[in-house]
Amino acid sequence: MKALQLVKYGNIEDSLAFNEVSKPDVQAKDVLVETKAAAINPIDKSIIMGNLQSMIPIPLPSSLAYDVSGIIVDKGDEVSDFEIGDFVYARVPQEQMGTIAEYVAINCSAVSKKPENISFEEAASIPLAGLTALQSLEYVGIKENDKILIHAGSGGVGSLAIQYAKAKGAYVYTTTSTNNVKWVKELGADRVIDYKTEDYKTIVANADIVFDTLGENYTLEAFQVIKQGGKVVSVIGPLDEESAKMFGMADYKLPEELSKLISDKEASYKFIFMHPNGAHLGELKSLIEDEKIKPIIDKIYSFSESIEAFTHLASGRAKGKIVIKIK
Numbered sequence: 111m112k113a114l115q116l117v118k119y120g121n122i123e124d125s126l127a128f129n130e131v132s133k134p135d136v137q138a139k140d141v142l143v144e145t146k147a148a149a150i151n152p153i154d155k156s157i158i159m160g161n162l163q164s165m166i167p168i169p170l171p172s173s174l175a176y177d178v179s180g181i182i183v184d185k186g187d188e189v190s191d192f193e194i195g196d197f198v199y200a201r202v203p204q205e206q207m208g209t210i211a212e213y214v215a216i217n218c219s220a221v222s223k224k225p226e227n228i229s230f231e232e233a234a235s236i237p238l239a240g241l242t243a244l245q246s247l248e249y250v251g252i253k254e255n256d257k258i259l260i261h262a263g264s265g266g267v268g269s270l271a272i273q274y275a276k277a278k279g280a281y282v283y284t285t286t287s288t289n290n291v292k293w294v295k296e297l298g299a300d301r302v303i304d305y306k307t308e309d310y311k312t313i314v315a316n317a318d319i320v321f322d323t324l325g326e327n328y329t330l331e332a333f334q335v336i337k338q339g340g341k342v343v344s345v346i347g348p349l350d351e352e353s354a355k356m357f358g359m360a361d362y363k364l365p366e367e368l369s370k371l372i373s374d375k376e377a378s379y380k381f382i383f384m385h386p387n388g389a390h391l392g393e394l395k396s397l398i399e400d401e402k403i404k405p406i407i408d409k410i411y412s413f414s415e416s417i418e419a420f421t422h423l424a425s426g427r428a429k430g431k432i433v434i435k436i437k
C-alpha cells in the first residue's frame with residue numbers, strides 16, 4: 111500500500127516521501143481501517159522537524175499522522191464493539207501512527223463510529239483537536255456560566271473548544287486576528303477579541319478558566335486575567351510536575367516564575383497531553399449529531415498533495431483543520 115513517510119528529520123520538503131509499504135498487521139484488539147481521510151496537526155510538524163525525538167522516539171522511516179476516518183475492512187479476534195463495514199474515526203495510538211496511508215490498524219479502544227451527519231473528510235478533522243479540547247475542558251470541570259478565555263479560537267483546537275465550552279453553557283472569550291473575527295463569532299463565542307487591534311488583558315478579567323493554546327508569555331499572562339482560585343489549563347505551556355513524571359522527568363520542577371504566579375493567585379495549573387480515547391470520540395459524535403459542534407475545515411488536499419498540506423500547516427495560520435482525502 112502507499113503511505114506518506116518521514117524518511118529523515120528536517121524541513122518538510124526534504125523529509126517526506128511517498129513509499130510502498132506493507133499493510134499493517136492486525137492484532138487481536140485492532141480494527142483494520144481503509145482510510146478515507148486523514149488530518150494533520152502541529153505535532154506532526156514537530157515530529158518531522160525532529161523536535162520531539164526524546165519524548166516520542168520514532169524509528170525511521172515512519173508513516174505519519176494520527177487522525178483518520180474510514181471503513182473497517184478487517185478486525186482482530188477480541189474486537190466485539192465493531193463490525194467489518196462500520197464507518198469509524200479515530201486518533202490512533204502513538205505506536206500505530208501513520209494515517210496518511212491507504213490502510214491503518216487501530217486498537218479498538220481508540221475508535222468510535224463516525225458521526226452520521228458529516229462526511230469522512232469532516233470526521234477526520236475532529237479526533238486529535240476535538241479530544242484535546244474535550245479532555246482539557248473536562249479536566250478543569252467546565253460548567254454553566256463559567257467565564258473562559260480560549261486562545262486562538264480560529265485554530266484546530268480553539269475552534270472546537272469554543273463550541274464545546276458553549277455546549278456546556280460557559281461564557282466564552284476568544285482571541286484571533288481581524289480576518290477571522292466574523293466566522294469565529296459564528297461558532298458561538300460571546301466576545302471575540304481581535305488581537306491585532308485589542309489587548310485581551312484589558313478585556314478579560316476574573317475568568318474562571320484560561321485555556322492556553324499559545325504558550326510562552328500567554329501561559330504567564332493567563333494569571334493576570336483569571337480570578338483568585340482560577341484554573342489555567344495549557345496544551346503548549348510548561349509541563350506540570352505530574353505530567354513531567356509521565357514523560358520520565360522525575361526531577362522536573364515547574365519554572366519558578368510560573369510557580370509564584372500560581373501561588374499568588376491560589377490558582378491551579380495543568381498541562382494536558384491529549385490521549386486517544388474512543389469513548390470520548392463517542393461523546394463528540396453525539397455533540398456533532400446534535401449540531402452542538404461542527405467541524406471547521408480550512409482546506410482539503412488530495413493524497414498526492416500531502417506535502418503541500420504540511421507546508422500550509424507550518425504557516426501557523428490555518429483556519430480550523432487541514433485534511434487529506436486519501437480515497
Ligand SMILES: NC(=O)c1ccc[n+]([C@@H]2O[C@H](COP(=O)([O-])OP(=O)(O)OC[C@H]3O[C@@H](n4cnc5c(N)ncnc54)[C@H](OP(=O)(O)O)[C@@H]3O)[C@@H](O)[C@H]2O)c1
Pocket residue numbers: 151152153238239242261262263264265266267268285286287288290305323324344345346382383384423426427428429430
Ligand atoms: N498537548 C496536547 O496534547 C496538544 C494537542 C493538540 C495541540 N497542541 C498544541 O496546541 C497548539 C494549538 O494547536 P492547533 O491545532 O489549534 O494549532 P493550529 O490550528 O495550527 O493554530 C493555528 C491558529 O492559531 C492562531 N493564532 C496564532 N497565533 C495567535 C495569537 N497570538 N493569538 C490568537 N490566535 C493565534 C491562528 O490565527 P491567526 O491567523 O488569526 O493568528 C491560526 O488560526 C499547538 O501549539 C499544538 O502543538 C497540543
